[in-house]
Amino acid sequence: TNDRTPAEFVNNDQKPLGFGRMLRKEDRRFVRGKGTFCDDVQLPGMLHLAILRSPVAHARIAGIDISAAEAHPKVKAVVTGAMLAERNLAWMPTLSNDVQAVLATDKVRFQGQEVAFVVAEDRYAARDALELIDIDYDILDPVIDARTALSPGAPVIRTDVPGKENNHCFDWETGDAEETAAVFASAEVVVSEDMVYPRVHPAPLETCGAVADYDRVDGRLTLWSTTQAPHAHRTLYALVAGIPEHKIRVISPDIGGGFGGKVPIYPGYICAIVASTITGRPVKWMEDRSENLTSTGFARDYIMRGEIAANRDGRILAIRTNVLADHGAFNGVATPVKYPAGFFGVFTGSYDLQAAHCKMTAVYTNKAPGGVAYACSFRITEAVYLIERMVSRLADELDLDAAELRLKNLLRPQQFPYRTKTGWVYDSGDYEPTMRKAMELAGYAELRREQAGRRARGELMGIGISFFTEAVGAGPRKDMDILGLGMADGCELRVHPTGTAVVRLAVQTQGQGHETTFAQIIAEELGIPPDDVDVVHGDTDQTPFGLGTYGSRSTPVSGAAAALAARKVRDKARLIASAMLEVSATDLEWRKGAFHVAGDPSTSVTIQDIAMRAHGSGDLPDGVEGGLEAQVCYNPENLTYPHGAYICVVDIDPDTAQVKVRRFIAVDDCGTQINPMIIDGQVHGGLTDGVGMALMEMMAFDEDGNCLTGSLMDYLLPTALEVPDWETGYTVTPSPHHPLGAKGIGECATVGSPPAIVNAVIDALRPLGVHAIDMPLTPSRVWDAMRGVPRPP
Numbered sequence: 001t002n003d004r005t006p007a008e009f010v011n012n013d014q015k016p017l018g019f020g021r022m023l024r025k026e027d028r029r030f031v032r033g034k035g036t037f038c039d040d041v042q043l044p045g046m047l048h049l050a051i052l053r054s055p056v057a058h059a060r061i062a063g064i065d066i067s068a069a070e071a072h073p074k075v076k077a078v079v080t081g082a083m084l085a086e087r088n089l090a091w092m093p094t095l096s097n098d099v100q101a102v103l104a105t106d107k108v109r110f111q112g113q114e115v116a117f118v119v120a121e122d123r124y125a126a127r128d129a130l131e132l133i134d135i136d137y138d139i140l141d142p143v144i145d146a147r148t149a150l151s152p153g154a155p156v157i158r159t160d161v162p163g164k165e166n167n168h169c170f171d172w173e174t175g176d177a178e179e180t181a182a183v184f185a186s187a188e189v190v191v192s193e194d195m196v197y198p199r200v201h202p203a204p205l206e207t208c209g210a211v212a213d214y215d216r217v218d219g220r221l222t223l224w225s226t227t228q229a230p231h232a233h234r235t236l237y238a239l240v241a242g243i244p245e246h247k248i249r250v251i252s253p254d255i256g257g258g259f260g261g262k263v264p265i266y267p268g269y270i271c272a273i274v275a276s277t278i279t280g281r282p283v284k285w286m287e288d289r290s291e292n293l294t295s296t297g298f299a300r301d302y303i304m305r306g307e308i309a310a311n312r313d314g315r316i317l318a319i320r321t322n323v324l325a326d327h328g329a330f331n332g333v334a335t336p337v338k339y340p341a342g343f344f345g346v347f348t349g350s351y352d353l354q355a356a357h358c359k360m361t362a363v364y365t366n367k368a369p370g371g372v373a374y375a376c377s378f379r380i381t382e383a384v385y386l387i388e389r390m391v392s393r394l395a396d397e398l399d400l401d402a403a404e405l406r407l408k409n410l411l412r413p414q415q416f417p418y419r420t421k422t423g424w425v426y427d428s429g430d431y432e433p434t435m436r437k438a439m440e441l442a443g444y445a446e447l448r449r450e451q452a453g454r455r456a457r458g459e460l461m462g463i464g465i466s467f468f469t470e471a472v473g474a475g476p477r478k479d480m481d482i483l484g485l486g487m488a489d490g491c492e493l494r495v496h497p498t499g500t501a502v503v504r505l506a507v508q509t510q511g512q513g514h515e516t517t518f519a520q521i522i523a524e525e526l527g528i529p530p531d532d533v534d535v536v537h538g539d540t541d542q543t544p545f546g547l548g549t550y551g552s553r554s555t556p557v558s559g560a561a562a563a564l565a566a567r568k569v570r571d572k573a574r575l576i577a578s579a580m581l582e583v584s585a586t587d588l589e590w591r592k593g594a595f596h597v598a599g600d601p602s603t604s605v606t607i608q609d610i611a612m613r614a615h616g617s618g619d620l621p622d623g624v625e626g627g628l629e630a631q632v633c634y635n636p637e638n639l640t641y642p643h644g645a646y647i648c649v650v651d652i653d654p655d656t657a658q659v660k661v662r663r664f665i666a667v668d669d670c671g672t673q674i675n676p677m678i679i680d681g682q683v684h685g686g687l688t689d690g691v692g693m694a695l696m697e698m699m700a701f702d703e704d705g706n707c708l709t710g711s712l713m714d715y716l717l718p719t720a721l722e723v724p725d726w727e728t729g730y731t732v733t734p735s736p737h738h739p740l741g742a743k744g745i746g747e748c749a750t751v752g753s754p755p756a757i758v759n760a761v762i763d764a765l766r767p768l769g770v771h772a773i774d775m776p777l778t779p780s781r782v783w784d785a786m787r788g789v790p791r792p793p
């Protein structure tokens with residue numbers, strides 16, 4: 001490949017490169033099996049914890065008998081909710097101002113809920129002893145279908161909340177209802193559609209787990225845990241467990257995929273901490289796959305009605321939606337406090353509209369808690385699906401080409417910064433070239449000709465389009481906080497005497513390649529080769545405070561912090577260079593990696609020379625302290641708004657209703673690109689996620705609340721066999737407020753691809769009169785749609 005290794009990332013002409021395709025530094029250890037994941041942590045005397053989970057969705061706990069489990073020879077402790085309640089630890093706050101049971105005390109509220117735990121000498125004994133716990137459940141009627149949650153007489157799930165008489169979770173509204181109604185009333189065309197974004201699961205390769213080590217002598221807790229937000233978790237532990245924050249060290253080691261599912265605090269983490277404090281020994285808890293699927297944060301689960309208003313010529317005027325959100329038994333969403341529905345407000349998409357309105361009601365059901373932002377910036381996936389389905393539906397109704405309709409309505413470059421009708425300010429965008437590039441890569445006109453030919457022969461070929469704008473990089477902190485913690489990120493940069501460096505970040509990679517790209521940012525700004533820059537992250541004792549990695553916020557927030565820290569170091573380096581070259585600082589020019597005297601490139605000092613001087617015994621200019629380091633806490637001015645145009649081509653087998661994604665063209669714009677190879681990888685992964693959600697994935701439940709998808713035999717994930725060779729392309733529209741012009745990319749493809757695939761399948765089935773179909777587009781659903789069978793409720 002053209003991709004260079006980190007060591008090759010220095011030009012011969014002494015111009016070290018920062019940005020560009022570079023193989024990942026971290027892969028040196030991953031491909032050799034040298035990673036350290038939570039389950040690799042082994043401590044002397046370590047015990048093992050297993051959790052007993054509810055077999056039913058809704059029941060009163062009439063009694064618990066733990067005596068037989070306690071008598072097991074290898075068992076060290078058995079703990080129930082009642083015992084936690086004595087320590088005031090039976091309930092914990094969620095990251096969305098709700099509470100969640102750590103261990104059930106009064107009732108169980110979903111199948112898989114944590115009821116008790118066992119600590120034993122080994123993992124097997126702990127599991128065996130779970131079977132010895134005897135629980136007497138009084139079964140209650142469950143609420144499984146969100147549409148019945150607010151019906152009169154529906155069983156009340158959250159009886160723990162004083163005075164609660166229904167299953168209402170929250171209401172939320174955005175946009176202007178009256179203005180939107182007026183535009184709809186005068187519109188020539190109104191199209192509506194009911195759609196379900198089903199409950200799906202982030203399903204990371206590595207399940208959740210923790211190793212807690214509480215030192216009773218000095219009162220220090222060290223917790224290795226699978227968290228995407230180690231600092232925020234530490235603060236929460238201090239508040240919940242009462243251990244002073246400075247005595248808690250959270251280490252998030254190598255993480256095998258997070259996708260938003262490792263942002264919430266799960267009961268297992270608290271159980272491991274409690275277990276270590278009561279046994280005085282280190283305690284490990286690792287979920288199995290089934291526990292991960294059935295009890296950790298799900299995503300989506302929105303039932304939406306969309307309406308779009310337009311003129312006959314295809315000018316889109318307004319969009320309106322009503323959403324019913326299923327939040328499960330506890331509101332376990334991790335979202336900025338002011339945004340209970342996440343960033344769903346961007347459902348106005350990439351179009352110039354006159355009005356928009358959304359009304360949402362969220363309810364509790366007897367299902368696992370969550371609503372996590374699975375590879376998306378807080379509910380943007382649902383928002384993009386809504387608008388992109390509605391625009392294609394409108395094209396269908398008006399018999400217009402779906403690409404032409406989008407081109408007609410996309411925002412124009414001169415409209416940026418653009419304030420949407422729901423109050424979001426898109427920082428920059430140049431949409432038409434992105435759309436045109438996707439059409440060109442696809443050979444769009446030729447594809448449509450091919451489709452016409454195939455249709456004439458009765459073949460089912462579809463072309464689907466989506467154009468999305470994402471909002472990534474939460475804060476700013478004045479608008480965005482998680483449980484009162486402002487969404488800003490720290491960064492510390494230290495250049496050693498010999499000119500190598502270490503950069504310490506508040507964010508934490510879960511596979512996105514931060515050890516490479518953040519070294520490249522420092523390289524770009526300071527001219528230190530990326531291989532000479534170590535990236536430290538995922539350890540609260542070693543890194544500055546920040547809110548963590550999710551919602552593609554690392555590059556927009558911490559990436560900016562890293563660039564600014566490097567610039568601070570450069571400012572200081574300039575002063576030192578001026579002393580070394582005996583010229584005024586203003587007479588110095590910076591050329592990657594060195595200051596030289598203006599007009600005299602041969603008189604220069606490198607950053608490495610300067611680092612040695614900064615730490616050496618020679619004189620420094622007045623007022624300049626020794627050392628070469630800087631610290632920054634970056635509070636973003638705004639979110640960044642990447643965008644993209646996706647075109648999907650599908651073929652449907654008329655005899656089996658199997659959908660084959662034949663081609664997928666993705667043109668993304670994430671502003672300045674740090675490492676195009678990593679960006680390609682992020683897009684490939686996200687597109688694969690999209691195929692999974694569109695065609696295969698759904699957390700399903702029976703009417704009693706039994707989860708039917710508790711294993712990867714039933715919860716289908718895509719493999720290389722289900723996906724085509726991705727065809728990617730890029731445009732570059734820098735963010736005006738990010739110091740590097742970079743926008744996030746991590747989640748764009750997951751967000752943008754499902755509507756393109758669904759639109760393609762519906763396009764293929766159009767000759768059969770199919771205008772709507774809900775994900776996942778399994779063969780049986782497509783088969784039913786082809787035969788006019790009504791959609792499942």
Ligand code: CDP
Pocket residue numbers: 512513514517518549550551552553554555556670671672673674675676678679682742743744745746747
């Ligand atoms: O927060 P998260 O790392 O998941 O998302 P991100 O900030 O979008 O970054 C994902 C990966 O792509 C990181 O390694 C970034 O540094 C890299 N990236 C890039 O090279 N250029 C960009 N403009 C955006 C991200």
